[in-house]
Amino acid sequence: MVEQVSDYRQILQKELTDRCESNPRYSLRAFARDLKIAPSRLSEILNHKQGLSRRAAESITRALGYGPEEMEYFCDLVSLKHARSVKEREDAKIRVFKADFEKQKDEPFSLQADSFKIISDWYHLGILELMKVKNFRHDTKWISRRLGVQIIQIELAVERLCRVGLMKIENGKFMAIQSNGWVPGGVPSSSIRKFHRQVLEKAQSAIETQAVEERFFSTHLLTVNRSDLPCAFKAIREFQDKFCVSLQSDTEKELLYCISMQLFKIVEEETV
Numbered sequence: 001m002v003e004q005v006s007d008y009r010q011i012l013q014k015e016l017t018d019r020c021e022s023n024p025r026y027s028l029r030a031f032a033r034d035l036k037i038a039p040s041r042l043s044e045i046l047n048h049k050q051g052l053s054r055r056a057a058e059s060i061t062r063a064l065g066y067g068p069e070e071m072e073y074f075c076d077l078v079s080l081k082h083a084r085s086v087k088e089r090e091d092a093k094i095r096v097f098k099a100d101f102e103k104q105k106d107e108p109f110s111l112q113a114d115s116f117k118i119i120s121d122w123y124h125l126g127i128l129e130l131m132k133v134k135n136f137r138h139d140t141k142w143i144s145r146r147l148g149v150q151i152i153q154i155e156l157a158v159e160r161l162c163r164v165g166l167m168k169i170e171n172g173k174f175m176a177i178q179s180n181g182w183v184p185g186g187v188p189s190s191s192i193r194k195f196h197r198q199v200l201e202k203a204q205s206a207i208e209t210q211a212v213e214e215r216f217f218s219t220h221l222l223t224v225n226r227s228d229l230p231c232a233f234k235a236i237r238e239f240q241d242k243f244c245v246s247l248q249s250d251t252e253k254e255l256l257y258c259i260s261m262q263l264f265k266i267v268e269e270e271t272v
Contacts, residue, residue: 008057008077009046013156015064016046020150021121028152035063051082073099117160120191122198123149124157126256128166128176134252138174146256199260221266236261 019026028046032039036059044050052060057078061071072095079092118124126147130136137143140158144151158174161167167176206215224232240259 008052008074008081009048011074011077012042012060013046013152016152017156020153024150027150035060052078053082054079069099117191118157118164118166120194121153121157122195122202123147123153124161127154127157127161130256131167131174131176132253133256134254136174136252138169138172196260199258202258203260232263236263 016028016031019031028043029039032042035042037056041050045052054075057075058071061074066074076092076095076099079088080096083089083092126149127143130143130146140151140154143149144154147154158167158169162169165177167174169175203217207217240261243259
């Protein structure tokens, strides 16, 4: 189902992001191939330098495998932006309004969905923290290289962070409005789990690729009573808070690191 949006480009950007996440080797060029348009044209469309005709929009929806309702919604968003006829733009506006009204009854979207996306993908918080590093460059290509994330994902992440008010861009300069591990309220557990899986994958990569003097891994196995768990969880949270505060200051830093701690059952309980 196509979600409620204000610009058809958001639909294309989300589709591209989803494909990149499913296949890290997927690219803008591959997406253009699948949509049967030139990569340069797709890039200009996504960057608001070119528009689409309704006929071209219909071709794209067929390539995406949309049903009749999704096709009409996407094409109406295109007509709303680019139709030459005032009447055609007004008719498209009415249809989009009606479709959005129906979606709002069942699917609250916009900032809430952005918040869920931010916490489910680690690089959003990575961008905010990277701004504190010495010689930070206000350039998505540079951020992409430093974080090891595709540039299209970084560009979309920057837009998302701006929409929810966590950063802003003034005169080409990126500014974090809030950082320090911000987490929105009401985030689904699936988003939290995805975030932690990504962090554990980064740790797995680090243990293989980073020098011992640049990383720290430590593991202990211990027996505990169930009644001790609340105090144990609290102690870990307090340690992490104190640890981060002890290393943070207003001065610029050299490196971006991640501290991640886990406490979990290593043996399942017996059942009678």
